Amino acid sequence: MTTVVTAHGVTKRFGDVTALDDVSFALAEHTIYGLLGRNGAGKTTLMQILTGQAFASSGKVSVFDAPPVENPAVLSKVCFVRESQRYPHVYTVRHVFRTARRLFANWDDTFAHGLAADFQLPAGRLVRRLSRGMLSALGVTVGLAARAPLTFFDEPYLGLDPAARQLFYDRLLADYAEHPRTVVLSTHLIDEVSDLIERVLLIDRGRLLLDEDTDDLRGRAVAATGRAEAVDGFAAGRTELHRERLSGLVRSTILDGLGPHAKALAQELNVELEPLSLQQLVVRLTAPPTTTAPADREAAR
């Protein structure tokens, strides 16, 4: 498989804050990635470095086999869609498309205008007069119609209602099938994209926590519910991420909970097993350590 991006030991410091801490990974061509993590985890900083808009403090980044910063040959193949995108004061939607046509070699004007119609984006409207949802629709439209071999969407959904988001996902899948490329989707709406993304990059406090196939993460963690002794018996020797209790009932979130004998053991102990969705798994892996978890308080009583 051809590699499009490699990041090697990428670290970014702002003063004494370490935004990215020794991050290494590779992005393959023709793959949709989910870049996941909490606010402030370092997702946007990483995308800025990969698109040549920021320097890494240390480490090496290569995009299409070259450093991306001030490299027009590389950047013509890269599209970065972000919420805070600024346009000149006098720009209309049509101006944005015209500029995009010059920037992106694969730009498809017909596709762009079709998308604009689907999103009910008025082509003659001044960009500064667009609502938040329309601005997001404009970003999504540019990102799709650019057909850049490497496309980043940084939380493209802000202001988009569920119907418009579905439209985005459907158009992305359909166009990706016809024109495969590398897409990096940074999002908090994990449940909505978990069937779309082929691979997950999870960043937490500047560190890369997961770099895995989405399918391999399905069912990686389970919620085991039952009486406390039974759940203890099931959880023994496994990695417990979280524990909740309600009177005598305990729900424990367990990593790698589904081994070959797990189901038989659960049945024997009368423990109910429920697979965790990708979103729930990410929540559990990135939740801040709580000093006064309900379980601890109860245990202290």
Next chain:
Amino acid sequence: MDDDRPIFLQIAELIENSIIDGSLVEEAQVPSTNELAAFHRINPATAAKGVNQLVSEGTLYKRRGIGMFVAGGARARLRERRRERFTEQYVEPLLAEARKLGIGHDELMKMIDSFGAAVGRDLG
């Protein structure tokens, strides 16, 4: 796609079900991976993985440049494989739950017969 198993396995199973219930007959063309991806709203690579598994198992075969087709004898082979898994998938949990609730052999048999008759789906 909604259970905990990998999506490519679910895609493979959906196609298998269509073959078993006769909606995809032998030598019929199966939907392309892009059609499967769009319909189920999943990544095309995942759909391709499911289809490829069926190809490697001999359920489907590839005609270069045309598409995927159901192999001859696929239905019989799939039925045989599903029958082998029937006990483990359905009978075992049924007996476990029956035992938990204290449902005896005769009562269970009667339940199966009368439920089948009530919904018009007795096994004959």
